[in-house]
Amino acid sequence: MVLxxxxxxxxxxxxxxxxxxxxxxxxxxxxxxxxxxxILDTVSDGEEGEADLVNVLREDEVTPSLTQEAACANAxxxxxxxxxxxxxx
Amino acid sequence: MVKEYFFxxxxxxxxxxxxxxxxxxxxxxGPLEGKGIAVKDNISTAGIxxxxxxxxxxxxxxxxxxHVITHxxxxxxxxxxxxxxxxxxxxxxxxxxxFGPTTNPHDASRVPGGSSGGSAAAVGDGMVDMALGxxxxxxxxxxxxxxxxxGLKPTFGRVSRYGLIAYSNSLEQIGPLGRTVxxxxxxxxxxxxxxxxxxxxxxxxxxxxxxxxxAGMKIAIPDEFFGEGxxxxxxxxxxxxxxxxxxxxxxxxxxxxxxxxxxLAAYYVTCTSEASSNLSRFDGVRFGPSVxxxxxxxxxxxxxxxxxxGKEVQRRILLGTFALSAGYYxxxxxKAQVARENVRKDFLRIFKDADIIAGPTMPxxxxxxxxKSDPLSMYLADILTVPANLxxxxxxxxxxxxxxxxxxxxxxxxxxxxxxxxxDAAFAYEMEVA
Numbered sequence: 001m002v003l004x005x006x007x008x009x010x011x012x013x014x015x016x017x018x019x020x021x022x023x024x025x026x027x028x029x030x031x032x033x034x035x036x037x038x039i040l041d042t043v044s045d046g047e048e049g050e051a052d053l054v055n056v057l058r059e060d061e062v063t064p065s066l067t068q069e070a071a072c073a074n075a076x077x078x079x080x081x082x083x084x085x086x087x088x089x
Numbered sequence: 090m091v092k093e094y095f096f097x098x099x100x101x102x103x104x105x106x107x108x109x110x111x112x113x114x115x116x117x118x119g120p121l122e123g124k125g126i127a128v129k130d131n132i133s134t135a136g137i138x139x140x141x142x143x144x145x146x147x148x149x150x151x152x153x154x155x156h157v158i159t160h161x162x163x164x165x166x167x168x169x170x171x172x173x174x175x176x177x178x179x180x181x182x183x184x185x186x187x188f189g190p191t192t193n194p195h196d197a198s199r200v201p202g203g204s205s206g207g208s209a210a211a212v213g214d215g216m217v218d219m220a221l222g223x224x225x226x227x228x229x230x231x232x233x234x235x236x237x238x239x240g241l242k243p244t245f246g247r248v249s250r251y252g253l254i255a256y257s258n259s260l261e262q263i264g265p266l267g268r269t270v271x272x273x274x275x276x277x278x279x280x281x282x283x284x285x286x287x288x289x290x291x292x293x294x295x296x297x298x299x300x301x302x303x304a305g306m307k308i309a310i311p312d313e314f315f316g317e318g319x320x321x322x323x324x325x326x327x328x329x330x331x332x333x334x335x336x337x338x339x340x341x342x343x344x345x346x347x348x349x350x351x352x353l354a355a356y357y358v359t360c361t362s363e364a365s366s367n368l369s370r371f372d373g374v375r376f377g378p379s380v381x382x383x384x385x386x387x388x389x390x391x392x393x394x395x396x397x398x399g400k401e402v403q404r405r406i407l408l409g410t411f412a413l414s415a416g417y418y419x420x421x422x423x424k425a426q427v428a429r430e431n432v433r434k435d436f437l438r439i440f441k442d443a444d445i446i447a448g449p450t451m452p453x454x455x456x457x458x459x460x461k462s463d464p465l466s467m468y469l470a471d472i473l474t475v476p477a478n479l480x481x482x483x484x485x486x487x488x489x490x491x492x493x494x495x496x497x498x499x500x501x502x503x504x505x506x507x508x509x510x511x512x513d514a515a516f517a518y519e520m521e522v523a
Binding site for chain 2: 002007011012013015016017018019026029030032033034036037039040041042043045046056058066071073074075076077083084085088089
């Protein structure tokens with residue numbers, strides 16, 4: 001069972017602002033779904049199925065790819081071929 | 090030589106987000122030359138807007154083609170537009186779209202299924218012969234069943250996902266939709282094959298001619314596919330269809346998939362967890378509506394994503410963030426991965442004796458618009474389609490009759506990399522009822 005302030009905390013971790021008036025509905029739907037997920041408690045411990053998977057690796061070589069201009073084409077603020085982002089500090 | 094393709098069909102179901110009334114194609118001599126193909130709007134198309142039906146990608150024009158689009162162009166196809174879908178593929182009805190819902194071509198008061206609902210409706214309504222969709226937990230097969238057409242989810246790894254805007258990488262595949270098994274087979278031939286840009290893509294090209302000869306094919310029928318929640322009329326229609334496969338020479342047996350008890354929960358924990366990571370790229374910096382760069386990163390980010398993501402997308406990102414958070418990882422994500430392995434083992438066990446597993450694609454006929462307003466009740470509708478994604482096996486939906494004047498889908502699931510056999514079983518059914 002999670003509470004409204006738990007959902008608010010998760011939303012903060014996920015960088016999604018949830019309106020105050022929507023928190024109640026979000027929380028009740030959340031609990032409804034988590035209750036359903038509890039069926040996973042009936043799964044006994046076992047192996048995760050990765051034994052037969054192999055990593056696919058390649059040499060880290062530069063190959064032809066997007067031009068800087070094409071890569072920046074969808075960005076709204078660019079400067080000298082770079083993309084401007086909000087302040088981190 | 091470049092030729093013009095005039096796409097003039099009326100869009101009665103809101104199947105398209107972007108349409109190209111004048112589409113171009115190359116005279117390549119390829120198998121799709123001069124064919125109009127619709128493409129789900131989460132597959133990148135150079136020069137054609139690609140939105141994933143989300144406001145957060147408004148105005149985004151990919152600078153490159155997805156691998157499957159490169160293949161379509163080489164095969165001579167004309168890409169006539171981008172189809173409506175549940176935002177980022179998150180839904181079972183195509184109602185979770187920033188562009189409004191698509192309606193079912195058989196009944197405008199019902200949903201077409203989802204999340205590839207626009208692709209299925211465009212094919213079902215005769216606007217195009219074929220379309221591409223993507224299937225994370227049933228998103229090709231569900232709308233194919235609801236719209237009365239054929240849809241194939243290939244084996245995981247058979248088709249490159251390069252250029253597919255990721256939602257849940259370990260589950261999703263691009264696949265073909267069409268009105269006939271032959272059309273689905275043709276489109277599959279064009280898109281399958283290796284691609285160094287998708288390291289999960291195997292070198293298994295698809296060069297198959299469908300055969301209706303299924304004499305001796307062993308078909309297993311899981312009890313769980315006809316259990317609680319499955320509409321008895323849908324179940325009857327599917328059992329009759331399996332009878333037609335017996336008429337064509339197949340042998341049937343019953344089987345059990347005990348892991349289906351928790352498969353749906355394992356699916357939703359896995360896909361929401363992967364979504365919470367994948368969708369963190371939508372930050373308004375490199376594409377989509379712009380952010381205010383003068384504000385601090387987190388403040389701007391939070392408002393941007395709180396405003397532009399739809400509710401279902403927000404819900405799934407939050408669920409995934411929760412399932413992966415410290416203290417809950419073991420209870421949810423780790424358990425889901427064990428559950429997933431159990432699903433795969435159940436399939437492998439059944440496929441020692443059987444060639445195909447058969448059952449309904451969806452437990453009900455197409456819902457009324459607005460019927461599934463509670464998120465969990467919508468999730469529960471995916472119970473019969475998610476097992477194939479968890480196990481990575483190929484599965485097809487082929488129309489098998491009507492209930493209340495709405496189409497029903499027969500689902501046929503096969504062994505890993507036996508997409509051809511799945512297609513043959515569907516083709517045999519199509520021949521038998523023709």
